[in-house]
């Protein structure tokens with residue numbers, strides 16, 4: 348676990364998103380909300396136990412210029428949410444994230460072009476659930492797709 352990043356308090360309003368129903372993510376969002384309110388900023392808190400990207404997109408669409416978005420929760424949920432938020436037009440500098448737990452990731456298979464939620468770690472190998480090819484999982488993730496990229500294992 349890494350310590351949650353500080354908010355960019357230059358933001359004029361904050362959309363704070365807690366994902367995965369985990370206490371760590373909620374506590375991070377509470378800390379962020381406390382910090383933003385203390386700075387006199389307006390705060391919207393969005394809590395999801397089950398990932399619902401369309402509701403996140405609606406919340407992002409309701410943001411104004413100068414808004415900052417911060418997401419906390421398990422890695423899979425955070426990666427998917429960040430990809431959805433970026434697809435809505437948010438700039439990387441406007442978005443912060445805090446990963447509260449790892450172990451489940453989104454894996455893109457370049458062979459069959461499916462994306463799966465898998466229990467593994469980057470740097471290891473995992474069989475694609477669709478085409479059964481063994482994939483090496485690169486450590487770098489694709490923030491645009493919210494996935495780690497697999498490559499066919501030698």
Ligand SMILES: [Zn+2]
Nearest residue numbers: 456459475478
């Ligand atoms: Zn595949």
